[in-house]
Amino acid sequence: MATDRRVSGWWTVWGLLILVWALFPLLWMVSLSFKDPDTFRSGTPTFFPETWVWDNYRTVFADSLFTSALINSVGIALIATLLAVVTAMFAAYAIARMTYPGKKFLLSMALAIAMFPQAALVGPLFNMWRNLGIYDTWIGLIIPYLTFALPLSIWTMSAFFRQIPWEMEQAAQVDGATAWQAFRKVIVPLAAPGVFTTAILTFFFCWNEFLLAISLTSTDRARTVPAALSFFTGASQFESPITYIMAASVVVTIPVVILVLIFQRRIMAGLTAGAVKG
């Protein structure tokens, strides 16, 4: 018993260490965002602000650079996620349930696309998008996001669909359901954890993406928050924009944290799904 307690004590210590390691940058970010932008570098440096001020948040939300970027981020991420999840759901169902020639090829192509380095695509996309007239538009970002989000979504969801016993669907069909009804009333509810997991992962991907966002946008029309952050400047060239950037970062981190907290159990179910037979 004593050794048991000691072992679990060690685990607690390790856990705390890792927690501090992971949370420190976040705390630093929050703390900076509440410091006075004019004076945070002067005097003795402290971890926590000497006086807590909301100035940074006020400035950030007054800046159209940030507010329009926030709208762009939310809009682009939501649309891309919705499209990716709906498309991936049907694709994954077909992969899990049907046999057709070229299925293996399709799956490996999807994987190959997911592995393709994004940086190599930026140049060609930039030119193409300009010629097509969708440079610096929402759709211009949504399309490449879909490209990179779909393979992962399809793989995750087809794993979920495969877990659902085929008898479920057959039972529904015998009970009088059409193929569509069986899909909607039996398969989709059962795959809901998978759909949620995929949706959240896709949303995070689109929300955090930086490379394409900065390369394929030039104005407030479509620039997302990660890209916009790099354009922040202080009130004058002698003022550091760091506290503003931190305030903006806190604002864009909040939705992610909230999403994770709400769907924590679902995500866990998703990540560990298939590990053991339920």
Added chain:
Amino acid sequence: MAAITMRNIVKRYGDGFHAVDNVSLDIADGEFIILVGPSGCGKSTLLRMIVGLEDITSGDMIIGDTRVNKKAPRDRNLAMVFQNYALYPHLTVYENIAFPLRLRKAPEEEIREQVNNAASLLQLTEHLERRPANLSGGQRQRVAMGRAIVRKADAFLFDEPLSNLDAKLRGQMRTEIARMQRRLGTTTVYVTHDQTEAMTLGDRIAVLRKGVLQQVGTAHQLYEEPANLFVAGFIGSPPMNFMPGRLQDGRIETPFGAVPASGPRLSKVGDRELVIIGLRPEHFEDAALVASAVRGRGQAFTAEVDVTEWLGNQLYAYVPYSAPAEITQRLEELERELDSEQMRTQLVVALDAASRIRSGAQAHLWFDPERMHVFDAATGENLTRDPDRSFAEDVHVPAAKPDDTPPAP
């Protein structure tokens, strides 16, 4: 409610494998029929062809008066209970049972009434709000049956419904299924590999082997008058004993002495040299316990018993014997097909529990040659069979026709 007629049903897979080969079967309205056979004999495939989950390669599947070959499962109005129940885990018991009615867009009032009726019939009333994951195996089984009942389907199809339950529960559920079927009087097709279920549940049993229908008949007909070696070996536990036999001068030579082939049954054997003799374990008696009045008409012999098993109500004795290679091979083939483990040429004898025979002893055993089955050694056909023999016990108890009043709780 409807009769089901199958005419020359064939299921051939893409690789040319015949899962079901030319099966014709008439199932009367309200009849309870069992499809039985070892694993891979095509019984489940046949069931799935009835319900429409499997395409029919050729032949006619007629339910009621309509040919349903091309109809989707949902248009056939059948209800099926799957081996793993296939309950919808995201729905409560109530919603699971209501599912077929909801698909039909039945009014809420009707759904509630139907589900409550089914629930009280199956003793599920207090579980209606629970989810399948929180139910025991037997309860899940009953929910699956409930889902079938509310459909008012033309026929019930069961695909090995009890094989996931433990032995005790299996016995209970077996009687429950029989009771339900008698009460509702719905045509039922029931697939199993368990011969206790096969013998006790149905009005008739259809035995399948490698996709070919071997024999259709009542439990008595199958047990007493099996059509061939396969049926004889499949039905009965412990299984029928098979021994080599040789016809000579109007007598049949068995490893345990020659018997006259002159009785009404044995005279049908005709003129052939090598045959296989089948005798059920309980057709042997301890010679010491046979009444002297009947002893004369039977055959007594002495054999060495190497193992005995006393079960309280009876005693199993194992008697090894040697057989010609030709027959041994044939029997081994048969046992492989029947998925049975017993590869020795030995006789299993079920004796009265009062018998004093013990392991390693020389035993005096007795059997009545008139109860012998004689099979053709090459084709396995039963030469002594009387296909028209009927049994008083088989008089079908007419299933209670369901009327419009809801079943009493």
